[in-house]
Amino acid sequence: MQISRVGVISNPKLDPGKIKTIVECLDSGDVTLYFDPHTAEKINQKPTDADSxxxxxxVLVGGDGTFLWAASKVKPDTLLLPINAGGVGYLSEISLDTAGDGIQKLLRGDFHVEKRMKLSVGERYEILNEAIISTTLPATLLEFNLILDGSETINLKSDGILVSTPTGSTAYSFSLGNPIIHPHTKAYIVSPISPLRRDRAAIVVPSTTVLTVELVQEEGDANLILDGQCRETLPAGTSMVFRESEHTADFVRFSGDFSHHYVNIWERRGWDG
Incomplete structure (x- = not known):
């Protein structure tokens, strides 16, 4: 694949000098560059909105939060190259220290594409990581019906519901005690958050499952949080439908070693000893 048009999106808090280093690497190729408004302002370039x-x-420069935000904004099926300049960086194969070599491989077309499942949420949203429906008031339970494929119904009371993709299984889902799922697994996790009854455990459902989450309590709103961003307030009686998206998140990868998912997780969490 010939790369000729490259977008650059960076964490708004990132030092301009680090962005310029990435831009210098990209300038070594015959490419046209576009910058999101935050990045453009830092290096005095013309801005282009991420979704345009x-x-x-x-090229994404930052941490996993930056990568998730960008994945929700860019046009579907756009290739994404994450460069870790933040913390753990689960989604990135390269860091600022190795970015030069990675960018040269990118411009030569020496890479492969890893496709990761996304979920659609209602009619407007998609997630790569996780969706949370949570109470707006501390110490106030919500009541849910979880309807699987329009037939099987699970009723529960909890602080909230978490719906996680395999990619998101290393995030909030993991902190709830749920398993890490390989990102190529065709499934997703549905987990209550602090359920009233202990027997309401998380479930793993096939990616073909259509999940309807109903807020069945008579009063009390909930927050809808998608990949770390609060999207809207859901009033009592609202239903939200989750299903596998027709789009994937398409990541540029250079090495087959990155597919050694569990080893990467252990090392980045400090479990390698």
Missing amino acids: MDVDVV
Whole structure:
């Protein structure tokens, strides 16, 4: 694949000097560059909104939060190259220290594409990591019906509901005691958050499952939080439908070693000893 149009999106708090280093690497190739408004302002370039970038690949510089935000904004099926400049960086194969070599491989077309499942949430949203429906008032339970494929119904009371993709299984889902799922697994996790009854455990359902989450209590709102961003307030009686998206998150990868998912997780969490 010939790369000729490249977008650059960075964490708004990132030092401009680090962004310029990435830009210098990209300038070594015959490519046209586009920058999101935060990045453009830092390096005095013309801005382009993330959702308006018509590019072959978007280079993402930051941490997993930046990568998740960008994945929700860019046009579907746009290639994503995450460069870790933040913390753990589960979604990134390269860091600022190795970015030069990675970008040269990108421009040569020396890479492969890893496709990760996304979920659609209602009619408006998609997630790569997780969705949370949570109470707006501390110490106040919500009541849910979880309806699987329009037939099987689970009723429960809890502080909230977490719906996680395999990619998101290393995040909030993991802190709830749920398993880490390989990102290529065709399934997703549905987990109550602090359920009233202990027997309301998390379930793993096939990716073909259509999940309807109903807020069945008579009063009390809930927050809908998608990949770390609060999207809207859901009033009592609201239903939200989750299903596998027709789109995937398409990541640029350079090495087959990155597919050694569990080893990467152990090392980045400090479990390698």
